[in-house]
Every structure is written in structure tokens, then in C-alpha cells.
Amino acid sequence: MNFDMGTYGAYIWPAYGVSALALIGATVWTVLAWRRAKTRLARLEKRI
Amino acid sequence: MQFLFRYANPHNFMRLSGAVLPFTAIATALCIGTALYLGFTAPPDYQQGRTVLILFIHVPAATMAMTVYGAIAILSLLSLVWRHPLSDTAARAAAPFGALFTTLGLITGSLWGKPMWGTYWVWDARLTSFLLLLFLYLGYMALWNAIEDESRAARAAAILALVGAVNIPIIKFSVNWWNTLHQGESIVSGALAPVFLAPLLIMMLGYLLLFLTLWMIRIRTAILERRARNLMQGGAA
Numbered sequence: 001m002n003f004d005m006g007t008y009g010a011y012i013w014p015a016y017g018v019s020a021l022a023l024i025g026a027t028v029w030t031v032l033a034w035r036r037a038k039t040r041l042a043r044l045e046k047r048i
Numbered sequence: 049m050q051f052l053f054r055y056a057n058p059h060n061f062m063r064l065s066g067a068v069l070p071f072t073a074i075a076t077a078l079c080i081g082t083a084l085y086l087g088f089t090a091p092p093d094y095q096q097g098r099t100v101l102i103l104f105i106h107v108p109a110a111t112m113a114m115t116v117y118g119a120i121a122i123l124s125l126l127s128l129v130w131r132h133p134l135s136d137t138a139a140r141a142a143a144p145f146g147a148l149f150t151t152l153g154l155i156t157g158s159l160w161g162k163p164m165w166g167t168y169w170v171w172d173a174r175l176t177s178f179l180l181l182l183f184l185y186l187g188y189m190a191l192w193n194a195i196e197d198e199s200r201a202a203r204a205a206a207i208l209a210l211v212g213a214v215n216i217p218i219i220k221f222s223v224n225w226w227n228t229l230h231q232g233e234s235i236v237s238g239a240l241a242p243v244f245l246a247p248l249l250i251m252m253l254g255y256l257l258l259f260l261t262l263w264m265i266r267i268r269t270a271i272l273e274r275r276a277r278n279l280m281q282g283g284a285a
Contacts, residue, residue: 001088008099008163015159019105019152023258026148030262030269037272044279 058271061134065264072261079254086247093244102160104247107235108255110153113181114216116146116259120188121213124206134267136202137274139209140192141266145259147185153178165229173222174230177215184212 005012083104093100123139126132157175158168169175188205195201218225223232234240240248 001085003088005098005101008097011099011159011163012101015102015105015156018155019109022148022152026145026262027258030265034265034269034272037269037276041272041276041279044276048279 058134058274062268062271065268069261069264072257072264076254076257076261079250079257083247083251083254086250090243090247096164099160099163100244102156103244104251106153106156106160107248108252109149109156110178111252112255112259113146113150113153113178114219115256116142116149117181117184117209117213117216120146120209121216124209127202127206128210136198136206137270138263138267139206140202141270142259142263143185143189143192145262145266147182147189149255149259150178150182150185154182161229170229172228172230173226174219174228177219177222180215181212181219184208184215188212 087101087104090100092098120139120142123135123142126135127139154175157178161170162168188208191205191208192201195204222228223230235245235248
């Protein structure tokens with residue numbers, strides 16, 4: 001794998017960095033929301 | 049249509065998506081990993097040099113931005129015509145991901161534009177219609193949150209989504225209809241060398257699978273939240 005971007009590194013790495021951050025962030029946000037909803041429903045069902 | 053309705057009721061959706069999710073998650077990781085490997089081992093483009101690497105993340109993001117909006121428009125039509133119970137939930141759940149892909153398309157496009165065109169932004173037809181897509185997503189999500197009555201909010205958002213769908217063919221064909229700085233279509237026309245086409249197509253598949261995985265989880269979350277709300281109100285889920 002070639003990670004030498006020459007003079008274009010200032011454009012390529014931010015593009016990959018922002019994409020990785022956004023997609024990983026969306027994944028974490030989605031999974032956490034799912035876990036929260038699951039826990040809340042389980043707690044409610046236990047109470048009723 | 050009967051098939052769609054049978055498998056798209058909340059109970060069947062939870063069962064089916066629960067079984068499919070592990071496979072789509074693994075396939076997503078495999079596709080994105082393979083595309084990154086092929087992309088970073090590909091030689092520099094004879095014209096664009098190593099900035100061709102941005103192609104592998106810009107095109108999938110832009111394609112998904114339009115695909116997700118298309119899905120929202122179809123689901124909105126289903127909602128308005130057939131009052132399908134899951135279509136509103138699915139459309140609403142897709143919107144944040146569509147907005148995210150649109151933002152990524154704009155940012156990566158700008159970062160590609162600067163070294164290639166000498167500018168981060170121009171108000172040409174492709175870029176402007178794509179920016180309009182982001183505003184459509186933001187408007188769609190704002191409308192859902194602005195109206196308290198969920199059925200009224202769903203109806204208003206569905207109408208907005210259908211009206212906004214006019215923008216999708218405008219984005220797609222803007223490079224043919226107007227004289228733009230943005231390059232024309234290069235996948236179907238065969239203008240892209242196989243060494244770049246392979247990582248691009250695999251990354252596009254990876255982005256699609258990632259969206260489907262996150263979308264299914266988001267719909268499942270919305271179904272659980274609705275059940276919880278019904279329990280709080282003393283009704284049946």
C-alpha cells in the first residue's frame with residue numbers, strides 16, 4: 001500500500017479523515033440509540 | 049405489492065432484519081476494507097495523480113445521497129397512497145443518513161475541487177443542485193420535528209419529499225444539460241480504467257450495505273420507541 005500522497009496530502013487525508021469520522025460516528029450514534037431504546041422498553045415492560 | 053406489505057409490518061420487520069443484520073454488517077466491513085486496499089495500491093492517475101483516491105469516497109457518498117432521497121420519495125408515495133404503517137417510520141429513519149452522505153459528498157468534492165479546479169466551490173449546476181439536496185434533507189427533518197401530531201407531520205414531510213424528488217434528475221443530468229465545471233458521468237461510459245473502477249464499485253457497494261445496516265437498526269429503534277410510548281400511554285404496542 002502506498003501512503004505517499006506528495007503535495008496532495010493536504011486534500012486527500014482530510015477527505016478520508018472526515019469520511020471516516022462521519023461514518024464511524026453515525027454507526028456509534030445508531031447503535032447507542034438502539035441500546036438505549038431496548039433498555040428503556042425492557043424497563044417499562046418490567047414495571048407494567 | 050402484497051409481498052412488500054406482508055414483510056413490512058413491524059413484527060415481521062423486526063424478525064427479518066434481526067436475521068439479516070449480522071450479514072450486512074460483516075459484508076459492509078469486507079467491502080470497505082477491500083476497496084481501501086485496492087484504492088491505496090492503485091497507481092496514480094495520469095492526469096489527477098493521487099487525488100484519484102478521493103474518487104473512491106466522493107462518488108459513493110454522492111450516489112448514496114441521491115439513492116437515499118429516492119428511497120424516501122418512494123416510501124413517501126407508499127405512505128400517501130396506501131397508508132403503509134412502516135413507510136413513514138422508514139422514510140424518517142433514512143433522512144439523517146441521507147443528509148450525512150450529502151454533506152460528505154459536498155466536503156470531499158470541495159477537497160477534490162481545490163487541487164483539480166483551483167477552487168473549493170463554484171456555483172455551477174451540479175454543485176448548486178447538490179447543495180439544494182442538503183437543504184431538502186434538512187427541511188424534511190425539520191418538518192418532522194416541527195409538527196407535534198405525528199400523522200400530520202408524516203403527511204407534510206411526505207409531500208415535501210415528493211416535491212423535492214424533482215431535484216434528483218436535475219442533479220443527475222445537470223452535467224449534460226448545462227456547461228459545468230464538474231466532470232461528466234464516467235462509470236457507465238467506460239471512461240474509468242479498471243484499476244480505478246474495481247475499488248470504486250466495491251466501495252459503492254460498501255456504502256450501500258453500511259446504509260442498509262444502519263437504516264435497519266434505526267427503524268428497529270423507532271419501532272421500540274413507539275412500543276415504549278404506547279406502554280407509557282397504557283395502550284398496546
